[in-house]
Amino acid sequence: MTDLIPPPEHLLEEAVTRALREDLGLAGDITSTATIPATQTSEARIVVREPGVVAGLPLAQAAVRALDTQVAFAAQVADGDPVETGTELALITGNTRTLLSAERVALNFLGRLSGIATLTAQYVAAVSGTQARITCTRKTTPGLRALEKYAVRAGGGVNHRFGLFDGVLIKDNHVAASGGVGPAVERARAAAGHMVRIEVEVDTLAQLDEALALGVDAILLDNMSLDDLREAVARTGGRALLEASGGVSLETVGAIAATGVDLISAGALTHSARCLDVALDFASGG
Incomplete structure (x- = not known):
């Protein structure tokens, strides 16, 4: 959907900051900190496990970049695109701890907004x-x-x-x-x-x-x-x-x-x- 204007940056930052603060609390991701070396890097893919319409990729990107600006986030589709089961939505490369710590916030936003977009498309x-x-x-x-x-x-x-x-x-x-x-x-x-x-x-x-x-x-x-x-x-x-x-x-x-x-x-x-x-x-x- 080429004419879809993403939400303003300040709204993305505000929502992501609030969600990360809720998830990380005062001590941060104690599991990842304990089990993953600080310098380890990984490559990960966000994939969809059922057909639908995508929405929320800018929020997923903002979630990982909020913890580490060096993380590379390459969207493979655009918000508003219909996708099939197994479609790769984004390729993310960067610090392993960062990817694990941001994972749930990124997926929560992406799943929630994509669900709304999918249902709306059915009504349309x-x-x-x-x-x-x-x-x-x-x-x-x-x-x-x-x-x-x-x-x-x-x-x-x-x-x-x-x-x-x-x-x-x-x-x-x-x-x-x-x-x-x-x-x-x-x-x-x-x-x-x-x-x-x-x-x-x-x-x-x-x-x-x-x-x-x-x-x-x-x-x-x-x-x-x-x-x-x-x-x-x-x-x-x-x-x-x-x-x-x-x-x-x-x-x-x-x-x-x-x-x-x-x-x-x-x-x-x-x-x-x-x-x-x-x-x-x-x-x-x-």
């Missing part, structure tokens, strides 16, 4: 031939949201807002607490800057009509039936982006996409993705 494939795009939610691992949203992009999905700060999404509880869709939208429009888009969550066609009359940018159709989704598309006529959400799974996403909605958001992309099976295999030692 399920809506092929429709106009619907697959998007993620804020249901992410605390502290890893930007990285997990990057993995969604690696799998061919698109990102929803990154947090409460970069987009107005008036949900059902906002509507209830504000006294209705109208008052909530009016207050949001008065407070938000001109660059901030406004989306409203609705669960009935009557609320949809109200939101359309207010001229919002996007409307989230929450847990609507397929018939209601089709009717919502017809009533909207392109006046706002329509996002379907709620009850979305690999089994249902194709039918939802066929209704003509623009976006389908699925929390499962990040909260239920299984880690891809990746491993570090030592090829030689010296």
Whole structure:
């Protein structure tokens, strides 16, 4: 995926530093220190043990380079690439202790993000031939949201807002607490800057009509039936982006996409993705 932009360096460094600190603690890798000579070098390969879509190679590299900048890390594929069982993802050469100490952190990031990318790619494939795009939610691992949203992009999905700060999404509880869709939208429009888009969550066609009359940018159709989704598309006529959400799974996403909605958001992309099976295999030692 040539247009995939990797996460900023400071995010990689922050995530890797936190993970290494957690794993190495105050004493470091006491097993490797005790069993491996300090000057020994090795060559190792990161391989994938099941088919999937790769994401997280920059983090794997950052993990080993954080412990030793002299380690050579040569990626053999790119994030966003589909791979088959046995594919070599990277060749790593350097101090043996370093490779062993960074191994689990590197593989944890790579397996987690590749799992998200793989699941996202399955959702994207399920809506092929429709106009619907697959998007993620804020249901992410605390502290890893930007990285997990990057993995969604690696799998061919698109990102929803990154947090409460970069987009107005008036949900059902906002509507209830504000006294209705109208008052909530009016207050949001008065407070938000001109660059901030406004989306409203609705669960009935009557609320949809109200939101359309207010001229919002996007409307989230929450847990609507397929018939209601089709009717919502017809009533909207392109006046706002329509996002379907709620009850979305690999089994249902194709039918939802066929209704003509623009976006389908699925929390499962990040909260239920299984880690891809990746491993570090030592090829030689010296």
